[in-house]
Amino acid sequence: MVSTFPNSTSVDLSRVRLSIRSLQPQLVEWRRYLHQRPELGFQEKLTSEFIAQKLQEWGIEHQTGIAQTGIVAIIEGLGTGNKGLEVKDESSQSPIANPHRPLSPEGTPSSPIPKVLAIRADMDALPIQELNEVPYRSQHDGRMHACGHDGHTTIALGTAYYLHKHRESFAGTVKMIFQPAEESPGGAKPMIDAGVLKNPDVDAIIGLHLWNNLPLGTVGVRAGALMAATEIFQCTILGKGGHGAMPHQTVDSVVVAAQIVNALQTIVARNVNPIDSAVVTVGELHAGTKWNVIADTAKMSGTVRYFNPAFEGFFKQRIEQIIAGICQSHGASYDLEYYSHYPPTINDAGMAEFVRSVAEQVVETPAGIVPECQTMGGEDMSFFLREVPGCYFFLGSANPEKGLAYPHHHPRFDFDETALAMGVEIFVRCVEKFLSL
Incomplete structure (x- = not known):
């Protein structure tokens, strides 16, 4: 049987687990709350307060005020029997090679160190007057979430909520990075300079961009340069x-x-x-x-x-x-x-293959995986990818049948909210596989 949400007409969601599908109404509510309150780079005070309120409500450890409005949340897995990270030959492209794992005097790996996976989501909006006639249209004149960052924040929040409720399903640590000012002047580097990839050291990082250049039900993922x-x-x-x-x-x-x-x-x-x-x-x-x-x-x-x-x-x-x-x-x-x-947004080959293997469990293949998805658009996720192995990927969000296919940065930009649950499912599966027991 094909499972669908009220806002979806053609996507098979049977691969999204019921416990995440049940979050869909809440995801939509959070996204629309954020969409009505867009804020420009380093001015995301309402957004940051909303995120912090939710994290506190759920009992998730977090730190606010990083690079002005950024937030980092820490979720520790409760699973036992964590095998740590397998140390392979230096030439290996494995996404689970741990550069921080020490060696014993004999040159062999010492006791296992729990792995750390970071998930990054940007929060800022654009100086655009929204033209959409929807109940959740922007309430801030001259500002609009015209690139999907409200969706990115929502997906990260949903992931944090789910992982915290199911900590027994993984071992190791998840760092949720809520980043300001991606559109400009750039919040990734100030967050890195503030130490968000340290204490504990991040082994790998992933992030996604809702992408109206791809239809709902697809994932664009490739090794190497994704964005310019x-x-x-x-x-x-x-x-x-x-x-x-x-x-x-x-x-x-x-x-x-x-x-x-x-x-x-x-x-x-x-x-x-x-x-x-x-x-x-x-x-x-x-x-x-x-x-x-x-x-x-x-x-x-x-x-x-x-x-x-x-x-x-x-x-x-x-x-x-x-x-x-x-x-x-x-x-x-x-x-x-x-x-x-x-700089260019360049995916680690091993992490790109890792994300692709996870995405194949959520979208119908092979048509659902789109490797030729490069764009000359820029992204400051690139600074994170220069520091640690990682993968940034596109999550298809366009639905022309419902008029949800306007391009990014257009005053009528909007996306099919069914993608929210799909994004949470992919992130959760990445955590469970990367931080496997």
Whole structure:
């Protein structure tokens, strides 16, 4: 028999255990509460208070105020007979290799150390005015959960609740990381700097993103690069203004800027191996005040995206070379600011295989597993993945039949809430398998 929730029309949920399916109404309630109260990065006070209230109510140990509004909760398994982590050859891709497990004087593993798995969820919203006409629409003007972070927080809360109630089903430790400011300016690195991966040391980390680019009932998971590096540049071209009829008396910043915009496209076309993927986009260009006045300044800004970590630093250097050369040829000068926002989000091969093996138990295969799911979007989960082995994956959440297929960051973005229970099921199974008895 196919089990469905009221909001689902086509997904077989028989692989989601009844005890998690029974949480679905509560998950929906939490998600809609959060959706009505969106908060921007490092301003997630109401969200943080809601999470802390639930954790306290359930008796889950937690710490608040990390990187301003972040929270870390600790759930200790009660299972006995934990075998610790199997130490394999250094070349092994096993997701259960423990780099923190000490060796005895003879060079063999000492007594087993309980494993630690972290689960990360982001909490922040976007500066977007919601256009959805739903009972749970945003109550905060100009702010909206338009990327699914309300769902991420809800899935993590549901996972924490379930694991705390079923601590006998696993051994070791689960760290639930509720992170602020993923959209900007980035809360992962400040949380890492605050020590969230230490005491006890995290062996591996997982996280998910509800993904309206995939249909409900699918999981996008792959080894290696999943999401791109995000770099930002802002440039002001300094020319010499004048009368539109007397260009010989000027240094036209618009002409200089136009040539720069065109030339920047040659970086990907002629400096990047065609096998690699990269993007250079100029998203803003502002100049001039009147039709007959040659502008003395032009301002542009844009973004750079790439998967290959070897490109770190390359685009900054090449962009400045092009800008400097064109400005010099026209007698202009420039002011360039360049920011490396997030590195590429790169999954550990062993952890990606681990998550895939778990997801196959929850979604129908093989169609339910989507390995070709890369995106040039950026994610500061990348900072966690630089510190410990881990996997970030996409959980399909689109349902076009119900109009729930608008893209992320759209003012009408919404997702099929059936994905909430599916997310909890996947996280719980990951914990039970990773922290196996």
